[in-house]
Amino acid sequence: MIVRQPAEDSRRRGWRQLGDLALRLAVLIGAGLVWELYARAFPSLFIPPISAILANAWDQWVTGDWRALFIAPVFLEMLAASFRRLVPGLIYGAVSGIILGVALARVRFLGEMFSPLIQFFRAIPSSAKIPMFMVLLGIGDTMKIWVIGISVALPLLMNVMDGVRNVDPTLLAVAKVYRVGPWTRLWGVILPAAAPQTFAGLRIATMIALIVLVLSELTGAADGVGYYVLYAQRMFYVLDMWAGVLVLGFIGYLLNAVVSLAEVRILRWHRQSTSTAR
Amino acid sequence: MSTTSIESIDDVSPSVNVLLDVVGLGKTYGSGHGAVRALDDVTFSVEEGEFVCIVGPSGAGKTTLLRCLAGLMTPSQGQASIAGERISGPPRGLAMVFQDYGRSLMPWLKVVENVGFPLRNKGVSKAERRERSMAALESVGIANFAQKHPWQLSGGMQQRVAIARALAYQPQVLLMDEPFASVDAQTRSDLEDLTLRIQRQSGITTVFVTHDIDESVYLGDRVIVLTKPPTTVSQIFDVPLPRERDPISTKELPEFAHLRATVMRAIKTL
Amino acid sequence: MTAVMRAPDATLSRRLIQPRPVLLGVAGFAVFFLAIELLSRFSGLSEEILPRASTMILRTLELPAQESYVIAMGETLWASLVGLMIATLLAVPIGVILGTSGAAYRAMSALIEFMRPVPPVALIPPVLLIMGAGAEMKIFLVAYSTFWIILFNAIYGIRGVEPGLKDMARVFGTGRTKSLVVVSLPSAAPFIFTGVQIAATAAFIVTIGTEVLAGGSGGIGQWLMVNLNAVTRREWVFAGAFGAGLVGVAITGLLVIIGRIAFPWSVSNRERAE
Numbered sequence: 001m002i003v004r005q006p007a008e009d010s011r012r013r014g015w016r017q018l019g020d021l022a023l024r025l026a027v028l029i030g031a032g033l034v035w036e037l038y039a040r041a042f043p044s045l046f047i048p049p050i051s052a053i054l055a056n057a058w059d060q061w062v063t064g065d066w067r068a069l070f071i072a073p074v075f076l077e078m079l080a081a082s083f084r085r086l087v088p089g090l091i092y093g094a095v096s097g098i099i100l101g102v103a104l105a106r107v108r109f110l111g112e113m114f115s116p117l118i119q120f121f122r123a124i125p126s127s128a129k130i131p132m133f134m135v136l137l138g139i140g141d142t143m144k145i146w147v148i149g150i151s152v153a154l155p156l157l158m159n160v161m162d163g164v165r166n167v168d169p170t171l172l173a174v175a176k177v178y179r180v181g182p183w184t185r186l187w188g189v190i191l192p193a194a195a196p197q198t199f200a201g202l203r204i205a206t207m208i209a210l211i212v213l214v215l216s217e218l219t220g221a222a223d224g225v226g227y228y229v230l231y232a233q234r235m236f237y238v239l240d241m242w243a244g245v246l247v248l249g250f251i252g253y254l255l256n257a258v259v260s261l262a263e264v265r266i267l268r269w270h271r272q273s274t275s276t277a278r
Numbered sequence: 279m280s281t282t283s284i285e286s287i288d289d290v291s292p293s294v295n296v297l298l299d300v301v302g303l304g305k306t307y308g309s310g311h312g313a314v315r316a317l318d319d320v321t322f323s324v325e326e327g328e329f330v331c332i333v334g335p336s337g338a339g340k341t342t343l344l345r346c347l348a349g350l351m352t353p354s355q356g357q358a359s360i361a362g363e364r365i366s367g368p369p370r371g372l373a374m375v376f377q378d379y380g381r382s383l384m385p386w387l388k389v390v391e392n393v394g395f396p397l398r399n400k401g402v403s404k405a406e407r408r409e410r411s412m413a414a415l416e417s418v419g420i421a422n423f424a425q426k427h428p429w430q431l432s433g434g435m436q437q438r439v440a441i442a443r444a445l446a447y448q449p450q451v452l453l454m455d456e457p458f459a460s461v462d463a464q465t466r467s468d469l470e471d472l473t474l475r476i477q478r479q480s481g482i483t484t485v486f487v488t489h490d491i492d493e494s495v496y497l498g499d500r501v502i503v504l505t506k507p508p509t510t511v512s513q514i515f516d517v518p519l520p521r522e523r524d525p526i527s528t529k530e531l532p533e534f535a536h537l538r539a540t541v542m543r544a545i546k547t548l
Numbered sequence: 549m550t551a552v553m554r555a556p557d558a559t560l561s562r563r564l565i566q567p568r569p570v571l572l573g574v575a576g577f578a579v580f581f582l583a584i585e586l587l588s589r590f591s592g593l594s595e596e597i598l599p600r601a602s603t604m605i606l607r608t609l610e611l612p613a614q615e616s617y618v619i620a621m622g623e624t625l626w627a628s629l630v631g632l633m634i635a636t637l638l639a640v641p642i643g644v645i646l647g648t649s650g651a652a653y654r655a656m657s658a659l660i661e662f663m664r665p666v667p668p669v670a671l672i673p674p675v676l677l678i679m680g681a682g683a684e685m686k687i688f689l690v691a692y693s694t695f696w697i698i699l700f701n702a703i704y705g706i707r708g709v710e711p712g713l714k715d716m717a718r719v720f721g722t723g724r725t726k727s728l729v730v731v732s733l734p735s736a737a738p739f740i741f742t743g744v745q746i747a748a749t750a751a752f753i754v755t756i757g758t759e760v761l762a763g764g765s766g767g768i769g770q771w772l773m774v775n776l777n778a779v780t781r782r783e784w785v786f787a788g789a790f791g792a793g794l795v796g797v798a799i800t801g802l803l804v805i806i807g808r809i810a811f812p813w814s815v816s817n818r819e820r821a822e
């Protein structure tokens with residue numbers, strides 16, 4: 001009747017996670033080695049060995065100053081500039097996407113009225129939205145935050161709408177029969193039930209946010225990681241350019257990890273309930 | 279077993295014995311040529327503290343009837359009232375156990391939280407909510423699963439959680455919509471006895487919809503037989519069995535067999 | 549028994565309300581563009597910043613007559629399509645192999661999980677350096693970025709095949725390879741196709757993004773930037789973006805129709821049939 005024995009299970013899971021981690025590391029190191037060997041076998045000005053890229057990054061970004069956690073100010077400033085655009089854009093986009101998604105799904109009239117318009121704007125590639133917003137808002141941070149926000153909100157909104165529309169009618173009937181108020185119905189039934197799809201949307205949205213951030217920093221900026229990469233490319237600082245690309249990859253990985261972590265914590269019931277249903 | 283916390287609310291004046299009154303209830307889905315007349319003209323009443331079973335052939339609009347009583351659906355004609363008050367929207371003091379236990383419990387809440395869910399924002403303190411939830415779980419015999427999630431339990435257990443949720447709500451009227459249709463036979467028998475025991479202890483007026491004639495005769499004080507759609511009340515039978523029932527001895531009584539046959543005949547000849 | 553039927557005129561009016569969603573959708577567009585028009589006229593913003601909505605719409609309708617736009621759209625679509633095809637041809641077989649073999653999947657999943665979140669546009673500068681501006685660079689970037697999306701869906705499509713189906717095939721004596729062809733591939737195909745659909749959207753984004761950045765690579769992106777820099781042609785930026793949106797809608801619609809015809813057994817099609 002009760003599905004699992006928790007103690008034994010968690011220990012076994014611990015070992016497996018450790019094994020997975022080791023495998024992951026091994027594969028990544030292997031991939032690095034392939035790059036290294038390729039770059040050494042076919043020397044090219046533009047594809048340097050990864051060891052050279054890392055050594056260069058170490059020289060530039062790591063200092064002997066323990067008070068700054070050994071990180072050079074240039075590196076922090078570069079990251080800060082990017083996060084100053086990314087984080088507000090993500091937050092505004094996510095909050096407005098969720099609110100609008102719930103509203104459009106619950107108020108049928110609004111949903112029918114604005115779904116086609118939203119579909120249309122979602123279909124405009126985010127990269128084509130950047131020039132549009134450059135006309136409207138110039139090339140400053142406001143433009144970047146807006147484009148990120150809208151690029152996040154639109155796909156998220158569609159997912160939230162879908163999730164809210166597909167809330168099991170039985171659960172809504174339960175809430176109705178037991179006369180729970182609109183607040184409890186929203187926070188206790190609708191939002192949790194739509195959470196899996198909301199997270200799926202959020203996952204896509206964060207990836208899009210990063211793409212838009214990089215694009216917008218490549219098109220018009222004087223700081224940030226994207227600008228750093230572009231500047232290095234123009235100056236033929238090939239090692240710096242690749243280091244910047246690696247940093248962008250790392251940010252992507254980090255964002256993905258944050259969303260996954262939140263998802264695992266919040267949606268534990270969902271993962272387990274769907275896996276035990278089988 | 280403590281039963282103090284699941285007493286029914288007695289705010290009906292004692293002179294009025296009829297608690298649930300259904301008069302000429304009708305429900306049509308759609309309109310024009312495609313209209314489906316599910317309920318035609320359903321009239322019956324349920325007295326306070328009574329256990330009434332509603333049976334009928336499949337597709338007889340049993341669920342539609344129950345949803346009208348729960349205020350989840352507006353009837354096209356006629357009306358239903360609880361304690362003299364016309365039902366429009368879910369009435370106060372009414373609880374319902376749904377057929378599909380797997381979908382009527384919130385998978386993201388623990389069992390005890392599910393039971394306490396209807397008491398949120400109802401002026402019930404957190405401590406009292408918990409106490410009432412635990413008492414209800416106790417009375418359905420699954421207090422030790424309070425911290426589990428519903429999907430970790432078997433179907434029968436999940437339906438117990440749904441029953442506990444209804445009890446913790448302390449309703450005047452309990453509606454049950456084919457609650458045991460999808461559990462195995464043994465569990466079903468256990469749940470029937472559990473339902474009976476709780477009903478006897480709490481005195482909650484219960485309307486129990488089923489397609490199982492055995493179940494209806496075994497549980498009910500009265501059995502209401504519905505016709506095929508467009509549905510009306512075909513016959514109403516009083517159950518001449520002692521109120522204390524037992525799955526073995528009650529079912530071997532000649533009265534049981536006789537009534538069971540009569541009800542079956544009534545449905546067959548519809 | 550008094551079965552009261554509804555008055556016939558009530559049903560008639562209900563039938564007439566059928567086009568309601570379409571009308572409401574049109575109303576949604578009207579409300580939005582009216583708001584833009586009013587904002588443009590009365591907010592004091594110059595038309596170089598916020599052109600009149602009426603102008604935007606007019607210019608959008610004039611796009612097919614703009615030879616430069618049509619050519620640019622052709623360049624963008626071509627690069628997207630070729631890149632997407634290369635990615636599909638590579639990702640589907642690799643994904644099927646990885647999805648079938650547990651060990652290979654475990655080993656590769658780390659790399660995939662690591663590469664997938666890397667924003668493909670971050671590679672624009674290095675690829676620009678290596679390949680120079682032009683169609684090849686766009687195609688490479690599109691192929692690279694869509695490869696991971698399709699690969700991911702192919703792996704999960706194959707791994708998600710109903711075990712009962714595979715057991716059934718084994719019970720009837722179907723060999724491993726044949727079972728892959730007759731059971732796994734058909735049941736994974738709709739999921740893989742979904743990956744291609746997502747990838748198509750991504751391809752469009754990446755192509756235009758590359759064009760926005762790398763002058764001299766043609767396409768819609770460059771067309772938009774040229775008009776952005778010509779102060780008198782600002783409204784064309786909006787029109788051009790709207791045009792890209794309309795083409796995007798058309799591509800999505802086309803892929804949905806292809807999916808319905810090619811994979812009638814997919815879950816979404818079965819749901820529709822119910």
